[in-house]
Amino acid sequence: MGKDRGRGRRNFQSKPYNKNNWRGQKKEHAKHSNGNIHSQPRNRAPQQKCTLRENQVGITEFTNAEIAGFTGILKSRFSDFHVNEIDTEGHVLQLNDLKVPKIEIEPVEPSLLDEWREKLATVIDETVWQQIADLSAAKYDAKSDQNVDINVSSLTKEQRTQIHHLVKQLYKSKLVSKTLDQQPEQQVPTAEEQKIIRISKPKPGRSDNRWNFPHDFVCFLVHKVNMDTSEVASTLANRLTLRPSQVNYCGTKDKRAKTTQRFCIKRRTPEAIANAARGMGNVYIGNFSFRPDTLKLGDLKGNRFRIALRHITHPREHIESALQSLKERGFINYYGLQRFGNSASVPTYEVGVALLKRDYKLACELILKPRDNDVEFMRAIREAWWENRDSAAAAAKFYGNKFIEKKLLDGLATYGENDYAAALRRIPRNMLLLYPHAYQSLIFNRIASRRIKEFGLKLIPGDLVYVEDESGQEVKAPEEPVLSAESEEIVEDDLDGDADNLLEEESIFKRKVRPLSAEDIAGGKYKLSDVVLPLPGYDITYPNNECAAWYEEMLAEVGLSSEQLRHKEKTYALGGAYRKLLIQTDDLKWSFRRYSTHEDTLIASDWEQLKNIEVTPEPAESEGEYTALLLEFTLPTAVYATMFLRELFKQDTSTASQMQLEQEEISKKLAQEIPATDAEAQTQPI
Numbered sequence: 001m002g003k004d005r006g007r008g009r010r011n012f013q014s015k016p017y018n019k020n021n022w023r024g025q026k027k028e029h030a031k032h033s034n035g036n037i038h039s040q041p042r043n044r045a046p047q048q049k050c051t052l053r054e055n056q057v058g059i060t061e062f063t064n065a066e067i068a069g070f071t072g073i074l075k076s077r078f079s080d081f082h083v084n085e086i087d088t089e090g091h092v093l094q095l096n097d098l099k100v101p102k103i104e105i106e107p108v109e110p111s112l113l114d115e116w117r118e119k120l121a122t123v124i125d126e127t128v129w130q131q132i133a134d135l136s137a138a139k140y141d142a143k144s145d146q147n148v149d150i151n152v153s154s155l156t157k158e159q160r161t162q163i164h165h166l167v168k169q170l171y172k173s174k175l176v177s178k179t180l181d182q183q184p185e186q187q188v189p190t191a192e193e194q195k196i197i198r199i200s201k202p203k204p205g206r207s208d209n210r211w212n213f214p215h216d217f218v219c220f221l222v223h224k225v226n227m228d229t230s231e232v233a234s235t236l237a238n239r240l241t242l243r244p245s246q247v248n249y250c251g252t253k254d255k256r257a258k259t260t261q262r263f264c265i266k267r268r269t270p271e272a273i274a275n276a277a278r279g280m281g282n283v284y285i286g287n288f289s290f291r292p293d294t295l296k297l298g299d300l301k302g303n304r305f306r307i308a309l310r311h312i313t314h315p316r317e318h319i320e321s322a323l324q325s326l327k328e329r330g331f332i333n334y335y336g337l338q339r340f341g342n343s344a345s346v347p348t349y350e351v352g353v354a355l356l357k358r359d360y361k362l363a364c365e366l367i368l369k370p371r372d373n374d375v376e377f378m379r380a381i382r383e384a385w386w387e388n389r390d391s392a393a394a395a396a397k398f399y400g401n402k403f404i405e406k407k408l409l410d411g412l413a414t415y416g417e418n419d420y421a422a423a424l425r426r427i428p429r430n431m432l433l434l435y436p437h438a439y440q441s442l443i444f445n446r447i448a449s450r451r452i453k454e455f456g457l458k459l460i461p462g463d464l465v466y467v468e469d470e471s472g473q474e475v476k477a478p479e480e481p482v483l484s485a486e487s488e489e490i491v492e493d494d495l496d497g498d499a500d501n502l503l504e505e506e507s508i509f510k511r512k513v514r515p516l517s518a519e520d521i522a523g524g525k526y527k528l529s530d531v532v533l534p535l536p537g538y539d540i541t542y543p544n545n546e547c548a549a550w551y552e553e554m555l556a557e558v559g560l561s562s563e564q565l566r567h568k569e570k571t572y573a574l575g576g577a578y579r580k581l582l583i584q585t586d587d588l589k590w591s592f593r594r595y596s597t598h599e600d601t602l603i604a605s606d607w608e609q610l611k612n613i614e615v616t617p618e619p620a621e622s623e624g625e626y627t628a629l630l631l632e633f634t635l636p637t638a639v640y641a642t643m644f645l646r647e648l649f650k651q652d653t654s655t656a657s658q659m660q661l662e663q664e665e666i667s668k669k670l671a672q673e674i675p676a677t678d679a680e681a682q683t684q685p686i
Contacts, residue, residue, distance in 0.1 A: 051342060051373060051654060051656035052337055052340055052343065052654065053344070053654050053656070053657075054337060054646070054653065054654055055652070056344060056347070057347070057442055058442055058444075058445030058446035058448070058449050059332075059445055059449070060449045060453075061448075061452040061453055062332070063325075063330060063452070063647060064325045064326075064647075067325050068318070068650060069649045069650025069651055070314035070319055070322065070648070071312070071313060072312050072629060072645075073310045073311045073661055075256050075257070076311075076598065078226045079225075079601050079602070079605070080307065080308040080603065081254060081257035081305075081307055081308075082258050082259070082306040082605060083253050083254060083257055083258075083259040083261075083304070084303065085250065085262060085303055085304075086300060086302045087262065087299075088300060093221055093260055093262055093287075094221075094606050094609075095286050095606040095610060096606070100270045100274045101270045102269075102270070103212045103213070103269070107169070108165060117129075117166065120159065120166075123152060128148065128150065132148050132167070135175065135201060136174045140202075141201075146200055147198050147199065147201075149197070149199075150197045150198075150199070151194060151196055152195050152197050153195045155195075160179055160195070164177050173202070178198055179197050180198055181193050211267060213269075213290050215291050216266055216267055216292065217264050217265070217267075217292065217295075218264065218268060218269070218270055218273060218289075218290060219262055219263065219295065220262070220263055220270070220288045221263075221285065221286055221287040222249075222263050223258070223259070223260045223285070223286075223606045224253070224258070224259055224283050224284075225258050225283075225607075226255065226258075227255060227283065228252070228255045229259075230244075232263075232283055233247040233249065236276050236277065239275075246266065247263060247265055248263065248294050248296070249261055249262065249264070250262060250295055250297060250298060251297060251637065253303075258605040260606050262295060263285075264294050266294065270288045284607050298637065302634055302635050302636040302637050303635055304632075305631070305633055305634070307632075308602040308631075309628060309629040309630075309645075310595075310598070311628075312626075312627045312628060320590075323588065323590050326647050327588045329457065330528075330529055330582040330584035331583060331585075331643055331644050331647035332449075332452060332581070332643065333580050333582060333583045333639060334444075334646075335441035335444060335445055335640065336640030336642045336653075337642070338640070338642075339437075339441045341438075343371045345369075346366050346367075347438070348434060348435050348438035349435070349438040349441070351366045351438075352435035352436040352438050352439035353439055355432070355435055356439065356564070356572060357559060357560065358567075361420045363420070364408060364423060368385050368386065368405060368409070370382040370383045370386055378403075378405070381398065381405065385409065391413040391423075392409075395409035404431055407426045407428075407431075408427055410426055411427075433571070433572075440535040440536055440537075440576075441535070443535070443536050443554050444533060444579060446554060447550055451533070457582075459521045459526060459527070459528060459531065460545055461516060461517060461518050461545060462543045462544035464513045464514070464515055464516075464531065464532050464534070464544075464578070465513065465514065465526060465531060465532065466532065466578075467512060509575070510541045513532060513541050513578060515543065515545075529580065531581045531582070532579060532580055533547075533578070533580075533581050534551070534578055535577045535578070536551050536554075536565060537565050537575045537576020537577070538564075538565045538566035538574065538576065539575040540562070540575065540578075583635065583636065583644075585634065587633060588632075588633045589632040589633070590629060591629075592629055593624075594621065594623075594625075595624055595627075595628055596624055596625055598626075600616035601615040602628055603630065
């Protein structure tokens with residue numbers, strides 16, 4: 001099975017990265033383009049045609065449309081985009097310590113050991129200590145029981161721990177000890193279970209495998225390069241014989257980037273984790289620590305971004321004016337295109353609408369519908385199912401079980417080709433929630449655009465803000481459920497409690513916000529960045545102004561209402577949530593630098609800083625052919641950096657747009673290179 005899986009992956013691998021070309025794609029040289037230097041690479045147009053654009057998901061407005069944008073290439077190389085997680089205490093996480101903690105026996109003063117032995121003399125007398133010493137000196141014998149059992153039922157946990165410490169200190173790795181529960185020999189109904197400490201001779205090559213670290217959960221930083229968070233987690237899980245859901249992290253990070261984030265695993269030694277990560281290309285781990293509980297999705301304050309935008313051609317004064325405006329006004333907190341999938345023909349919110357309307361057949365067909373931008377193997381599977389409706393045959397074409405399509409096809413094959421509702425339940429709940437949440441996100445984007453378009457950046461009576469506690473701090477409700485397509489768990493309130501408690505929770509949730517009055521606005525205490533907009537739901541407070549009607553209007557466009565979001569299937573029910581309308585970046589920093597080639601490294605990653613690997617030196621002003629804009633800023637969790645950049649560019653930041661801009665730069669470069677080549681050829685003798 002393993003070999004088959006490997007062959008399957010190789011069959012569908014993308015082409016290797018070519019450092020001489022951006023995004024690893026071949027340039028269309030003149031000899032391959034019939035002399036037309038502006039010809040486009042093959043398959044470029046279809047990919048742009050079917051790729052989702054920002055205006056298709058309600059992203060249309062700017063906080064300062066008067067200031068013109070400028071052109072910059074985002075992620076020309078993955079080393080141009082760096083993300084460092086910020087923990088709940090506000091610390092920017094950086095990989096800077098590669099030490100792997102090992103189980104160490106902390107030394108104990110001899111006087112303290114003597115004191116422990118004296119206090120334990122009633123349980124372990126000199127005869128027992130002699131038996132332990134003899135066992136330590138004996139050779140290992142697999143055919144005999146080499147144990148010394150001590151009844152410690154009368155001792156406290158602290159005293160039992162002292163015995164374990166004594167054995168460790170006196171005999172090191174020659175003996176191991178563990179506490180066991182044991183039934184008494186005479187079976188008396190009222191007899192209590194006994195506790196014994198068994199001291200034994202370890203097998204050759206084995207040592208004490210008791211957990212000796214401060215807490216059960218091992219946390220560590222993962223610095224990854226051009227790799228999905230889920231891929232790192234699943235590989236570690238596989239090598240540590242764990243389920244993917246047992247490798248926890250706070251949120252997914254960009255693939256095409258260099259990112260640092262915290263992971264957490266229960267009761268796997270740092271050494272085992274380090275060994276599991278060894279050999280994973282472009283993955284580095286370190287900064288080990290221990291905690292009493294696990295990490296959950298959403299356990300972070302935000303992310304620190306360091307971004308290089310290449311091919312900056314506008315005057316610096318204009319760019320700095322745009323940056324200053326963004327710093328002062330902020331940007332609209334839209335959901336970015338990542339929220340809606342990468343297909344214009346089947347955006348994820350359409351599946352969400354079908355689920356909310358209980359049209360499970362349509363939802364399944366949309367998930368399995370062929371689309372132009374599929375990778376080859378997925379396109380073949382979708383087309384085969386669409387034509388033949390043989391779910392078992394289509395499912396058999398997959399390698400592995402990580403795809404939503406595979407899980408859905410397995411469900412159809414198991415429950416019947418027409419039992420769409422049951423088949424959907426084979427998809428993990430948090431994965432299914434991605435679809436209705438995408439529809440919520442679409443409504444939020446459209447409401448935010450209309451709110452800015454009709455009222456600008458001014459406050460209006462009825463706008464919602466979070467209420468304040470006695471200390472004047474905002475008492476926030478969850479802005480949105482935190483979920484991940486890769487994990488089997490979702491972080492949100494459990495709705496399985498009794499009805500009375502549920503109603504109380506709903507009431508508390510609604511009291512987290514309040515509408516602004518005309519007096520509040522006149523007082524000048526609030527600004528637009530304090531305003532929250534609801535995500536539609538059956539348990540939400542809508543603004544106390546005309547914006548409230550917009551929600552019902554937009555829901556009605558697809559035949560829904562807020563009350564209908566109280567779905568009979570609890571999985572698809574949407575209670576609603578709140579999200580800030582604007583985000584301000586008070587810590588925004590920027591600088592300009594020159595560079596000579598597209599392969600120059602402009603930002604030092606955590607790994608490069610740790611290993612003192614220098615980035616490409618900046619050339620002299622007269623030598624650097626290109627200019628890059630270097631940005632550094634912090635964003636709260638669930639806020640999209642692409643929406644920050646969109647406010648600067650004043651143009652679509654979709655993959656299709658960026659690829660088109662990049663191709664234009666390639667064509668310009670080739671146009672400059674080819675005349676020079678022709679001139680050289682003309683000087684050569686015939």
